[in-house]
Amino acid sequence: MEEWYKLDHAGKLFPAVANKENSSAYRLSMMLTKPVNPEALQQALDKVISRFPLLNVELRNGLFWKFLRERDERLLVQPETVYPCAPVHLADRHSSLVRVLYYGNKISVEIFHALTDGGGALEFLKTLVFQYLRQLGEKVDDKEGRILPPASFATYAEAQDSFKTHFKPASAKRKAPEALQIQGTRFVPHGHHVIHGFVSASRLNAAAKGVGVTITAYLTAILIMAVHRSTLSLNTENRPIVIAMPVNLRKQFPSSSLRNFFAVIPIGVAMNDHLTFEQIAETVQRQLTEKTAKPYLSEVIAGSLKYENRLFSRLAPLKLKDLAIRYGFDHYGEEAKTLTLTNLGKVDVPSAMASHIEAMETTMYPTAKSPINCAVSSINDRLTVTFARNIVESDVIMHFFRQLVRLSGLDVAVAGNDWGMGA
Amino acid sequence: MKCVSCEVRVDAVHTVCPLCRRSLDRHGSRPVNRWYPAYAAAAEEPSAGGLTSRWLAFAAMAVICVALFINVLSGHDVWWSLYVVPCVLFAWLFIKHTVMSAAHPGAKIIVQLLALSGLLLWIDSLSGTDWWSANYVIPFMEMAATALISVICATKPLRLREFAGYLLTMIVLGFMPLLLHAAGMSQVLWPSAAAALYAALTFGGMWLLADKGFRKEVKRRLHY
Numbered sequence: 001m002e003e004w005y006k007l008d009h010a011g012k013l014f015p016a017v018a019n020k021e022n023s024s025a026y027r028l029s030m031m032l033t034k035p036v037n038p039e040a041l042q043q044a045l046d047k048v049i050s051r052f053p054l055l056n057v058e059l060r061n062g063l064f065w066k067f068l069r070e071r072d073e074r075l076l077v078q079p080e081t082v083y084p085c086a087p088v089h090l091a092d093r094h095s096s097l098v099r100v101l102y103y104g105n106k107i108s109v110e111i112f113h114a115l116t117d118g119g120g121a122l123e124f125l126k127t128l129v130f131q132y133l134r135q136l137g138e139k140v141d142d143k144e145g146r147i148l149p150p151a152s153f154a155t156y157a158e159a160q161d162s163f164k165t166h167f168k169p170a171s172a173k174r175k176a177p178e179a180l181q182i183q184g185t186r187f188v189p190h191g192h193h194v195i196h197g198f199v200s201a202s203r204l205n206a207a208a209k210g211v212g213v214t215i216t217a218y219l220t221a222i223l224i225m226a227v228h229r230s231t232l233s234l235n236t237e238n239r240p241i242v243i244a245m246p247v248n249l250r251k252q253f254p255s256s257s258l259r260n261f262f263a264v265i266p267i268g269v270a271m272n273d274h275l276t277f278e279q280i281a282e283t284v285q286r287q288l289t290e291k292t293a294k295p296y297l298s299e300v301i302a303g304s305l306k307y308e309n310r311l312f313s314r315l316a317p318l319k320l321k322d323l324a325i326r327y328g329f330d331h332y333g334e335e336a337k338t339l340t341l342t343n344l345g346k347v348d349v350p351s352a353m354a355s356h357i358e359a360m361e362t363t364m365y366p367t368a369k370s371p372i373n374c375a376v377s378s379i380n381d382r383l384t385v386t387f388a389r390n391i392v393e394s395d396v397i398m399h400f401f402r403q404l405v406r407l408s409g410l411d412v413a414v415a416g417n418d419w420g421m422g423a
Numbered sequence: 424m425k426c427v428s429c430e431v432r433v434d435a436v437h438t439v440c441p442l443c444r445r446s447l448d449r450h451g452s453r454p455v456n457r458w459y460p461a462y463a464a465a466a467e468e469p470s471a472g473g474l475t476s477r478w479l480a481f482a483a484m485a486v487i488c489v490a491l492f493i494n495v496l497s498g499h500d501v502w503w504s505l506y507v508v509p510c511v512l513f514a515w516l517f518i519k520h521t522v523m524s525a526a527h528p529g530a531k532i533i534v535q536l537l538a539l540s541g542l543l544l545w546i547d548s549l550s551g552t553d554w555w556s557a558n559y560v561i562p563f564m565e566m567a568a569t570a571l572i573s574v575i576c577a578t579k580p581l582r583l584r585e586f587a588g589y590l591l592t593m594i595v596l597g598f599m600p601l602l603l604h605a606a607g608m609s610q611v612l613w614p615s616a617a618a619a620l621y622a623a624l625t626f627g628g629m630w631l632l633a634d635k636g637f638r639k640e641v642k643r644r645l646h647y
Contacts, residue, residue: 004643031458061588063595064647080460103460195441196458197431314647398429398442405430415434416441417459 009163010260011114016325023087027363029108036102044132085365120258162255170302176336179242184391187420195416201383207408221281226399242268244337265291334369344377483515529589557609562600562618587640597622
């Protein structure tokens with residue numbers, strides 16, 4: 001493998017927009033059934049990191065683009081001490097873009113989004129936990145071929161920028177209208193308050209099927225209702241509620257890349273008090289079906305790549321590009337969405353490994369204009385809905401879980417980190 | 424424990440519902456949070472600038488305002504404040520970036536070079552159109568800065584990787600005096616041409632003499 005990498009298309013965005021209020025670092029965690037042994041975790045990391053060379057890198061400036069360079073320093077596991085998805089220190093030459101954390105029974109990886117998306121990060125976490133269990137002497141194997149073997153080699157294809165592979169010129173989407181924005185009081189000191197809701201995945205699936213939609217559409221519809229209810233008096237301009245949803249492009253476009261390869265689709269509803277839950281769910285499902293189809297996603301890729309491919313853009317100095325990216329992110333990305341909901345889906349791990357895992361959680365960092373974000377993932381029939389917020393107000397989250405209980409009738413358990421609550 | 428308002432089960436660690444913040448009837452000792460550590464009492468991190476930096480900026484702004492104020496009130500036949508203002512700004516930048524900041528030494532050299540070039544060009548243009556700065560001073564400063572970074576790299580080969588980006592930037596900046604000449608801002612060609620030649624020779628020398636790492640670094644830094 002080479003010792004440096006160009007940033008992939010999506011990865012070029014995050015270094016330009018990352019700051020204290022937008023850490024661009026997301027978290028994936030696995031809650032194990034036994035307390036984590038830090039020494040064994042470090043040994044596992046030492047073995048696994050060479051399988052994922054793209055994650056042991058540092059960010060450097062070029063004249064036209066930033067790039068990633070392999071780090072000389074050893075990546076160390078750390079005890080979890082600060083709030084989830086805290087900013088990475090881009091200016092610090094010795095700081096890593098990946099954190100491997102442990103607390104109690106939980107192993108977490110926090111990854112700066114310029115390196116990879118949730119799909120790549122999940123592969124890393126699965127392999128890390130697999131190797132960790134082996135270090136402990138547990139008899140785990142992967143007969144089903146559900147993880148990347150720690151002793152295998154990173155392939156050329158895994159480092160490819162699949163956006164470029166699958167780019168086809170097409171008409172770009174027009175600028176989306178401004179969406180309703182959630183306002184709130186920022187935590188002082190700044191931090192992320194996280195709340196997890198745990199529910200049976202199969203029962204939730206049955207409840208969703210009861211109204212003829214998928215779990216993603218079901219949860220999105222509830223979220224839209226919760227936002228509407230929480231912002232009734234504030235949405236005087238009757239702006240649509242738009243949920244930005246990252247879509248894993250590997251499902252539609254063949255790719256074995258472990259780098260970023262996702263598109264963000266907007267699922268929007270102009271709410272009024274007469275819309276029923278079933279109507280909202282149907283609208284969401286229709287949009288999801290249309291916008292996760294290949295033709296739509298091809299247009300999204302084309303629209304996203306058209307600026308980057310222009311010679312003028314490529315030859316513009318890095319600082320000028322950063323300014324343009326920040327402007328585009330603020331005015332075309334952040335203002336066009338209310339919040340983000342990302343569904344990592346059902347996490348498949350080898351059956352011998354599954355019995356060691358109690359739960360899986362994904363945490364999506366909030367940003368200045370999207371102060372609440374939601375992430376969903378499931379393992380062993382336990383689905384976790386995680387909200388991360390940087391504002392004191394929890395109305396949206398409260399209404400979401402109340403509606404979820406009321407509509408599905410399921411048993412929901414909640415836990416959180418109580419950041420900013422003085423507890 | 425169930426929150427009767429939200430109808431969700433709340434993890435035993437919480438004394439209030441995380442959703443509605445209503446108290447839960449908990450009895451007995453409170454268990455340790457299985458999901459998150461107890462955070463140390465966190466304080467808002469000081470901003471990157473810090474108090475000293477803000478005082479410095481205020482002092483610079485105050486000096487500029489006072490100079491402009493006195494200049495305007497004392498009759499503005501001679502705009503001496505236009506000499507003072509850039510000098511104060513340069514002093515502010517020197518203290519903030521070169522003395523106080525933890526920026527890379529290579530970045531400090533380049534920022535100083537650019538700031539001093541700008542300052543001299545400004546003073547030069549105010550004091551007439553001799554263009555002594557663009558004719559002689561800036562080209563020689565470019566060469567001196569390039570030589571300084573080259574020497575740093577030569578003394579410790581390991582530093583080449585660390586300084587390569589700055590050296591490449593200096594090589595690009597070495598052609599700036601020629602651009603000033605082409606724009607009619609300098610009348611003497613040979614110092615500008617010498618600066619460009621020096622930059623080209625530095626690049627050629629590094630390309631031929633340095634190890635493979637430098638060529639790789641060039642590729643990395645200039646990829647587009």
